[in-house]
Amino acid sequence: MANAPTGSPPDAERDSDCEKRWHDALSTDWFGRPLFVYREVNSTMDVAAARAKDGAREGEVIAARMQTQGRGRLGRIWESSPGGLYFSVLLDPPNEKLAHEVPQIALVAGLAAVEALHQLTGKRFWIRWPNDVLSEQGKVAGILAEHRENRVVLGVGINVLQNADELPEGAASVKMTCDAGASPAAVLNAFGERFEIWYALWLKEGFSTLRRTMQFWLHGLGEPATISTGAQMYEGQNLGVDEQGRFLLRLDSGIQKAFDQGETTRMRPTEPPK
């Protein structure tokens, strides 16, 4: 077991059994190398950001069995009960990507997450733009990409083993989606394997190469949708993502508009009158 990194909670807070199991399950190249698993932290984002400042290497993963201040996008709380997988990974994209394309990394991670969960369970999952992973039962995972210390901290929260009564309303777990379920160790490894592939392709060829696959996994493609940008709400047809990963909506006026941030919802088509 590697020593506790500086800028992080002390060794005593680490769950060494779990760390060993998760580490032994990894067949990745650089993702999770090294891997540190804590029993409980405030947020893996903050521990990883401190590690980023201390010069930790790209691919290092800080994971926790629970978080006391897990956070999501837009200042929301990410409830982090036991049975979930909560981790942040350090990334060093080149400067031009760091300056303009950090949100695309959340989409790359979404792709890795849906494929990993599909591979492990055989079930269909969807990406709800920009950063949610859904199953038929509800939201299973959330992703957060932050620009910290001139590096990227990518945070992923996946509900794995929880029951419905241990999750917030609208959330679901891998176990609720598939009776056979999957272990957090298997989910971490499957995510890491898929992420290494998509991230390398994104670095080499840019987001446009990922677009077709992304469209396949997108929730509500072609259907009526709304996007709320905070200031305004737009309605139209969900056209998926463009070459830069922006959300495309064909407004009711016929104009096509691209959004680089916002909250999307799918509007189920209304029943035709009988």
Ligand code: BTN
């Ligand atoms: C969202 O759905 O808004 C994003 C949720 C991201 C949650 C993960 S859990 C691991 C990492 N630590 C955090 O505090 N947040 C991210």
